[in-house]
Amino acid sequence: MSTIWKLFTGDIKRLTSNVVSIIIVIGLVMIPGLFTWFNVAACWDPFSNMKNLKFAVANVDEGYRSDLIPVKVTVGDQVVNALRANSELDWTITSKSDAIEGAKSGKYYAAIVIPKQFSKDMMTFFSDDVQHAELTYYRNEKKNALAPNLLNEGTDEVAAEINTVFAKTITSAGLEIASSLADQLSTPAVKEQLNTFNTNIAGFATQLESTADLLGTYGSLTDSAGALLDTANALITQASSAAQQGSTDLKGAKQGVSDVAGALSTTTEAMSNALDTSASSFGAVSDSIDKLYADANSGATTTADELEHQATAVGKQTAQYTEIRNTLAGLLGDDSSIVKALDRSITRQTRLQQALNTTASDIRQGNQDAQNQRAQVKDLAKQAQNSIASITADYASNVQPQIESLSATVADASSVLDTSAAKLNTTLGDLRSTSSDADSMLADAHATLDKVANKLRSASSELTSFNGKLSEALNSGDMSMVKEVLGNDPETLASTLAAPVQLKRKAVFPVANFGSSMAPFYTLIPLWVGSLLMAVTLKTSVSRRTRESLGNPRPHQLFLGHYGVFALIALLQSTVSLGGDLLFLHVQAVHPLLFMLTGWLASLVFSFFAYTMVASFGNVGKAIGVLMLIVQISGANAAYPMQMLPDFIAKVSPFLPLTHAVTMMRAAIAGIYDMDYWRAAGLLLAFIPPLLLLGLLLRKPLVKFNQWYVAQVESTKVLS
Structure with missing residues (x-):
């Protein structure tokens, strides 16, 4: 050191x-x-000097006069007068030819021409066929890189001025002609046109209210979606915590499936052996009957007990056959031949059990009829044995192929379960991330929708109130009342018609x-x-x-x-x-x-x-x-938003030291959010x-x- x-x-x-x-x-x-x-x-502060940019305005509007409005209305002249008093740009009022030529030569950065039919198109607001009035905008994109885009603000200024002037023109013209309209109220054409104007106002108010309701509905949908996301988040979290265990279980399931496949492959042999053994047992019953009857005289009680034991054994086998019968009926249906054979065998076994119990009872009572029932019991045992042979044949021909097919299907399921185990954790992780991001976005969307809906309802309420007053005046036939409605508050009416919804701007992390x-x-x-x-x-x-x-x-x-x-x-x-x-x-x-x-x-x-x-x-x-240096001038997110630049620049940006230094300085200038300054500092020092x-x-x-x-x-x- x-x-x-x-x-x-x-x-x-x-x-x-x-x-x-x-x-x-x-x-x-x-x-x-x-x-x-x-x-x-x-x-x-370059935008404060926009008044130095020359912006030409040419007005060739011829104005408009109608039977309804005997006063000539020239909206273009009023727009020009309003722009003369506006100091935002260097407005130059000139001729159409000079405006266009000046835009080409670079004398003006941009030019707007108000056409001849401008006032006429704007006054179609009173008719059923409403037309949009159009302006012609010329801009010189060669003179400067930024000026054409900056002067778009000039066109917006003109458009906003025209909207306001038009609204004020409508109300002032209404005041000027109200007295003359009073004398012409009986004229059907005048009343029809005023009704058209009032209908347009009502329709506009209804559209605003419908739009507000629609936005409110969307807001409610965001609530429902939010609640659903909350529930889904809980389920996803629970499923994610169990994902590893699920993977282990799936692997175990794979082994289990392999075991099931092996078990199914041996089912046919085991079932066949069981049926053969059952048939032999009924043969043994038949063989033992002779011996039991031969010993009946020497020991009635012992013989009766033995017969009852055999009856009980037959009953147990009957119960097992019943379970087999129900299982096969679920797979093959009640109409299957093997199911019907089992039904017959169960009936015979039941009768054999009853006969054995009856014989045992008769022997205990010393009844001579017991000896007579010997042949019947042997016959029933023989029938039961024969019915089992029929069942064995049907089982081998009908059930065995289905079990073998099922065994192959289960073996295929083993590989599917193996793949599912690998995908489980990844899927749940993606779901959790997506659900979390969507939840915050829905909350912001709901707040915005509610604000806009309230603004629209407020504007609709004002227009509805005006519409009601004008309707009442028209229906009364008192033109002085119409005059009062039109001239009561012209400024409020003009503001409502020009801009029914106002935007309140609120800066987040403001920069001076x-x-x-x-x-x-x-x-x-x-x-x-x-x-x-x-x-x-x-x-x-x-x-x-x-x-x-x-x-x-x-x-x-x-x-x-x-x-x-x-x-x-x-x-x-x-x-x-x-x-x-x-x-x-x-x-x-x-x-x-x-x-x-x-x-x-x-x-x-x-x-x-x-x-x-x-x-x-x-x-x-x-x-x-x-x-x-060359790469960082555009790629460090220092001037243009990264989303506006080509995709390859966005991919390179995180690997540039200047990117993280810019993030740090912006946080120091406007304010820190969620430790963004310190995270960027760590990334900068990582170089x-x-x-x-x-x-x-x-x-x-x-x-x-x-x-x-x-x-x-x-x-x-x-x-x-």
Whole structure:
């Protein structure tokens, strides 16, 4: 560390050893500030000087007179008179030919021509066939890049002025002709036209109210959507927390499916064996009957017990056959042959069980009829055995193929479950992110819809009130009442007709002037240029004499120690430049200390980038610094919104140091939101580690390349 410090202090002494080097350092420090101050001051408030732009207006409107309105109305003249009193632009009232020719020659930045039919088209408001009055707009797009777009404000100004003038013209004309209309009230044409005017007003009010209701409905839909999103969020969160377990379960299900497939493949054999065993058991019943009857005389009680045991066993088998029958009926239907065979077998087994129980009861009572039932019991056992053989055959021909098909289907399900397990977590994660973003957007949309709906309802209410008063006056036949309605509050009527909905502007993170808005661009770009100038003017290597005087320090000591003078000049550049912004230009800064901190961090990163590139690549490193300057002018989101630029620029922007420095400075100027300043500071400082890696480790392998490059350049005897 002491060696690095000695190298740094030595560089400072050598840099201030003569007047020329001091002048060079002063120039390096002042150039970024001069660049910044000149450009920020130049664009401080350009829109306040729009009155210097010449805007031609030509009026060829012939006016309009109708039977309803005996007074000639010339809206174009009134517009021109209103514009004469407007100082927003340099309005030049001239002829049509001069306006068009002046726009072509560059004498005027733009021109508007009010056509002959202008007043007539505007007065169609009183008719069923309402026409839009049109203006012709000429603009010179060659004279200046920004003026044509800025002068769109001029056309908007003219349009707004015309709307207001027209509304006031309507009301003033109504007052002027009200007395003459009183004498013509009996004329059907006059009353019809006034009714048309009133109907248009009513229709307009109804449209405003319907629009407000529609917006209210959309607002309600956002509430419903919000509630649905809340529920969905909860379900998604619960499902997401169980996603890993679900994946494990699906893998287990895959194994289970494999086991089921194996089990199904053995079902036919097991069922066939069970049916054969069941048939044999009924044969055993038939064989045991003779022995039991032979022993009946010696032990009636024992024989009866044995018969009851056999009856119970037959009953259990009957129950099992019943379950098999119900299962197969669900798969094959009640009309299947095997189901019908099972029904017959179950009936015979039931009769056999009853016969065994009856015989046991008779033997206990010593009833002679027990001996007579011997043949019946043997016959029933034989019938039961035969029915099982029929079931076995039907099972092999009808059920077995379906079980084998099911086994193959279940095996296929195993691979599907395996794929589902992999996709489960990804799907739930995407759903959670999308649902969260949509929730906040719905809340903003609902608030906006409610505000607009309230404005529209207010305007509709005013128009409805006017419509009701005019209708009442027309229906009364009293023209003096019509005059009172039309002339009661002309200013209110004019304002309502011209602009039924007003926009209230509220700035979020307001910036006082355009110069402060452009300060990040015109302050940080010069700091990058200043870093390049340092890398070009100052040597990035240490002389042999200096190395020997320090005892030949190691490469990393030389690299870090020599950068110290670059860092010092960079800090002086940012301090002078940003200090001048605050103290002399009075650039807005909600957080002045963070404003200065932005400049200090940016200048250190920029200078370290230029120093590392030149130290590692020589002249090629200087070219890299210039290339980065070119890309960052448009790609750092410092002037135009990134959404307006080509897509490839938006993709490059996050990898540019200037992008994050601009974000930091904007937060310092207008205010911090959600730690955006500190996140951007972290991203800016993230450029330091790769630069250190290049300067301390990767620079060594590049030494031979730089030597070869220098030799090739010097061999030309032209380049240096």
